[in-house]
Amino acid sequence: MSMIRTDLAVEAAEFHRQQPDSALPGVTQEEWQSEGIGVTRVQITSQEGAALLEKPEGTYLTLELSAVKRREADAFQRAVHALAESLRALLPEQESKSVLVVGLGNRLVTPDAVGPRVVDQILVTRHLIAHAPEHFGSFRPVSALAAGVLGTTGLESGELVRGVIQQAHPELILAVDALAARSAQRLCSTVQLGDTGIVPGSGVGNSRQALNQQTLGVPVIAIGVPTVVEAGTLARDLTGQQGEDELSEMLVTPKDIDVQISDLSKVIGYGINLALQEGLDIPDIDLFLS
């Protein structure tokens, strides 16, 4: 049967386990807490598992950030540290690798703006290190790019990123994008990290060329936030049938999506900064009062 549409490995596994014939060979799942934040690791280690979950073989970490969504007083610090810890677990060992953070998506469409808005938070150091190594030599070189939208640039995100790789030679890509989930409950309350790259625009817009080790020649860690459920997916879930055609052009998002995107962009941006740079101080932000 045809899979229900989700970008989350954890949802795909969950959905499969609910089916009558639920064996998931080559898929393992573990859960633990980090800073009081629930973390789930799904590992897909076989071609069969990859085919069943419609996701490439690799490691997927999902953080449960409903404390951020509820804007609990200490949620910001806890989430930033948990995210940095999870991200470090996926980073290649060599500490000093240079990194390009790519924000995918459309800044003008609120549920698709998380990528560009994370880029706004990134501590960019590459130019500082080049111009004043005596002051900034201890930082890891980081550059950042909001890749823009095909409709306003005429350029695929993949073309732009490949071009930057050829010129600036980052050794690792962090790609941040909005995702589609199956469950409305997960919207803006989870973050998925994966070491298998990303297909830009799979969350909101049309699907594009993949960004991964094969297409870019360097490792790509994806950081995704489910911000939408496709209305067609919701309709099928509710009715058990294919929805109306017009719903396929519709998305379901939370009413307070602006607040959620703003908070999550800060959490993810600071989490990336903390993972990439040693000994950084993270301010103690109360999301509710920020």
Added chain:
Amino acid sequence: MSMIRTDLAVEAAEFHRQQPDSALPGVTQEEWQSEGIGVTRVQITSQEGAALLEKPEGTYLTLELSAVKRREADAFQRAVHALAESLRALLPEQESKSVLVVGLGNRLVTPDAVGPRVVDQILVTRHLIAHAPEHFGSFRPVSALAAGVLGTTGLESGELVRGVIQQAHPELILAVDALAARSAQRLCSTVQLGDTGIVPGSGVGNSRQALNQQTLGVPVIAIGVPTVVEAGTLARDLTGQQGEDELSEMLVTPKDIDVQISDLSKVIGYGINLALQEGLDIPDIDLFLS
């Protein structure tokens, strides 16, 4: 029985007519074409009709703008002229009345941004007339205000508008806001004009104090664009049952909402300018190439 949630009088009437006992006393409906644009007028002339449709007594004009949504080559000019004609039909007779255009909604949430973005298009003349009457004396005095959002100002839109009325004494309010529809098909393809005022935020956020002749002391013409369907409404329509609770916090919007809002804000802004000022030239914009 409890009404399905819609801000559109035309949908409310349509829904009621589908019910077993479908008499709609005190509600009349007419349809015609203006510049090739379909216009529907619903008039509610009795308390009974108002109660059945859950809308105040008054006149509601709905323009069918799917030509704009399809970005047909001459759609912009046709829609602007049709909208200006419909708006003029609702304007009080005295030509020179001063007007305050109020954009309701949250600029940072794409489906809720239509009000503030229409304000960006308004030809503001009040200050010009005051400072250089010899050049601008033939214009109608127009001021414009994006009322902002309670969460970032601490002020209700109604408080702000009443304050401006006390100070600047506009004789007519045009209030532009996003609306909720029942049918996904109507999203971003219709505009409703009404002479009975508006309840801000009924489309996207929480409902606030009404803006109308009773609360403000001057006539209020509302211009509304349906940009969302409440996910709970969609679920009830699909399943015939009350939806899950979490869906009540979710909205359904078109995937290309940014393009739709951008186009509609131009159409409505120029339409208002053309209705309010005599002999204005409207540029010939091809939405597809703009």
Added chain:
Amino acid sequence: MSMIRTDLAVEAAEFHRQQPDSALPGVTQEEWQSEGIGVTRVQITSQEGAALLEKPEGTYLTLELSAVKRREADAFQRAVHALAESLRALLPEQESKSVLVVGLGNRLVTPDAVGPRVVDQILVTRHLIAHAPEHFGSFRPVSALAAGVLGTTGLESGELVRGVIQQAHPELILAVDALAARSAQRLCSTVQLGDTGIVPGSGVGNSRQALNQQTLGVPVIAIGVPTVVEAGTLARDLTGQQGEDELSEMLVTPKDIDVQISDLSKVIGYGINLALQEGLDIPDIDLFLS
């Protein structure tokens, strides 16, 4: 002789003292340190002093924030606390007075954007207290408004503020605006607090109706940042003569004005929040890395 153009009381006094006949009756000046930040208080206590300095009688505090301009590591915290302390010294005694923070100026012109951008940082509480007094009852009621620009609203800032006062009844106004200085050295490195109100747009645009106790009926504390020198003032300073006419339409600003405005808006916004609300935690932000 005609005064050189400056909005800073401290510069006006300095200029006057350099003149041959330099008596400044009814003007006192004191200096001290707060959190390592230099503070100067100029008090104008006579009509003669007011006439000589072309400033109303009252108290003017100037903070020397060149540590912020140099982005020293602990400058943010020090500046926020010094600004809050100075602001508290000007606040009327009664702790719980409700406050409206007004950001004057044009968000689209970088050196004039400091007012609206401070408003973005304000902790707005009025609506929270009204809707959930059990949680927020201990906060002081604060609302905030970016007054916009006459050319795009057709409304004077003063009209808008008076209207809000009539509706929402704040008991104190804090008005934030960009100022003109005489010395390029002071640009973006000082903040002036004063208890005598403000004339909007005196920094960048055309001068408007004053906002003060006389015109608004409630006390007005002004917070001003010099971000421009008028090019005509600079030319007169350099040449000792009246400059060319075209220079009167020109402004002098720092090259890195975007960074300066961004930093100062955070310092002033957090400083206001700390002064208005008891026991607020201010995050430890390194401006250089933010």
Added chain:
Amino acid sequence: MSMIRTDLAVEAAEFHRQQPDSALPGVTQEEWQSEGIGVTRVQITSQEGAALLEKPEGTYLTLELSAVKRREADAFQRAVHALAESLRALLPEQESKSVLVVGLGNRLVTPDAVGPRVVDQILVTRHLIAHAPEHFGSFRPVSALAAGVLGTTGLESGELVRGVIQQAHPELILAVDALAARSAQRLCSTVQLGDTGIVPGSGVGNSRQALNQQTLGVPVIAIGVPTVVEAGTLARDLTGQQGEDELSEMLVTPKDIDVQISDLSKVIGYGINLALQEGLDIPDIDLFLS
């Protein structure tokens, strides 16, 4: 003697002709009218001329757009057509060459925002031609990129542009940037087109790697708008002496720079679209009422 700082060839030539020994071998100058707009062509055809004017050998066209600055009723149409005609005179002959429009400068600093804001106006067609050649095959392929700022990306504009060239293979670059002039009178009232490329940031920020045929491998046509005079240049002009050091970090701009940048971005964007695409309709915009 050391040249006074200007990016305008026409100013450099004018300045040199005022000097005692004013021979300018290998520099020719012609003037004419196009659509009532004054056009000046400076051609530098020798190394000696290039050294004297501190500009590379090539052709520089300057349009006098003070009618736009005064917002005359028909200025928009006239300026767009004159700019398109001048730009076509510099385009390589082969009509169908693909073009990348690069907007240089910082969107957040008003006088430096003209490059990114022109990009907002560009009719981008490359992706449409690729995906629907049957509808868009008659258009010239155009892509567009706002290159961002080193401080927020860690990437030089030149790196980004070279990367895009390697991936998307445009055959011609149009680079739009803010320039520095010597005379305050020219600010926002002239546009310079040149076929010798550009050094990004020479107008406002620090000077970067040149974008030209030598560094990029494809022809580069520069479109520059003088929006600032360096305060040091102004001071030297006024006093005949080197100015104070602090002035070297200051810029002089018009007070109404936001309006000027907004108008000029539209004129240049539509002018580029008209030059690049055959038979495009340009809307009849009254800048004053827009």
